[in-house]
Amino acid sequence: MSTERVPIEICNGVNGLEKVVLREVRGSSAEVYLYGGQVTSWKNEHGEELLFISSKAICKPPKAIRGGIPICFPQFGSHGSLEQHGFARNRFWTIEAEPPPFPTNSSSKAFVDLILKPSEEDMKIWPHSFEFRLRITLGPGGDLMLTSRIRNTSTEGKPFTFTFAYHTYFSVSDISEVRVEGLETLDYLDNLQNKERFTEQGDAITFEAEVDKVYLSTPTKIAILDHEKKRTFVIRKDGLPDAVVWNPWDKKAKAMADFGDDEYKHMLCVEAAAVEKPITLKPGEEWRGRQELSAVPSSYCSGQLDPQRVLQSS
Numbered sequence: 001m002s003t004e005r006v007p008i009e010i011c012n013g014v015n016g017l018e019k020v021v022l023r024e025v026r027g028s029s030a031e032v033y034l035y036g037g038q039v040t041s042w043k044n045e046h047g048e049e050l051l052f053i054s055s056k057a058i059c060k061p062p063k064a065i066r067g068g069i070p071i072c073f074p075q076f077g078s079h080g081s082l083e084q085h086g087f088a089r090n091r092f093w094t095i096e097a098e099p100p101p102f103p104t105n106s107s108s109k110a111f112v113d114l115i116l117k118p119s120e121e122d123m124k125i126w127p128h129s130f131e132f133r134l135r136i137t138l139g140p141g142g143d144l145m146l147t148s149r150i151r152n153t154s155t156e157g158k159p160f161t162f163t164f165a166y167h168t169y170f171s172v173s174d175i176s177e178v179r180v181e182g183l184e185t186l187d188y189l190d191n192l193q194n195k196e197r198f199t200e201q202g203d204a205i206t207f208e209a210e211v212d213k214v215y216l217s218t219p220t221k222i223a224i225l226d227h228e229k230k231r232t233f234v235i236r237k238d239g240l241p242d243a244v245v246w247n248p249w250d251k252k253a254k255a256m257a258d259f260g261d262d263e264y265k266h267m268l269c270v271e272a273a274a275v276e277k278p279i280t281l282k283p284g285e286e287w288r289g290r291q292e293l294s295a296v297p298s299s300y301c302s303g304q305l306d307p308q309r310v311l312q313s314s
Ligand SMILES: O=P(O)(O)OC[C@H]1O[C@H](O)[C@H](O)[C@@H](O)[C@@H]1O
Pocket: 077, 084, 085, 191, 212, 213, 244, 245, 246, 269
């Protein structure tokens, strides 16, 4: 099989911000803004958007883009002294033509390599030398893979510590019809209750109010079932033990300037993350964290197991 890659397509997105477009022959596509190194669109082969992006997103530095997949680094949330979610999401990344090779089992030809290095200004707020390489790949079947490689390039023998998340906003038909599987019975830190630790009770996770939880040491596979759309998102992760689940619900939605009042109904963030146990890199060390997303039609839909409905439709 030829490994010749598809030439990278770069064009201007909102407010003239540069974006990279990845396309697969079967019709799926993805868009990545250099601002934030942020995926802002992921479409399946029917051209359906799979990620949520707010109609009120402010695509203007220094505001991070509301939606898609912001990168939280070197700090997740308010777990540290930096600005919320760190600074990677509102810096300009660059395309790296020839990154150091790394083993990949993907035969995909549609990918882009980005790199972020700290500026002098960044060094003032976080005095650490690093190279953050991000490869975004669109697989032959339309899967979206993000691989991060973060290296400590300190020449002064200084280690550094960080937390991290792929803050993925999934597009869902109706949040009250959505179920998350893979996090049942796990411990979590509740951001709505001073980051206190609780244990999840019950069968599956469904939504009827604001949620902001960091599930700890989760399985590597998590599923989001969207009954109305008959679609299941599958998240596979590696190097990222935790998973954040967030929906602002109505009150917080109204309080956010870059988020529509009712948009909470159509999104859910499930974020592959390393939060509870920060990662430490010594000089010369490199860390990898990977997230792979796929969207598959789900055979199970709400009501299918309801005998009344089965009778009515037969
Ligand atoms: O508004 P942002 O800074 O983008 O953060 C949006 C949300 O991100 C995460 O999911 C956090 O757990 C939430 O506490 C936060 O509200």
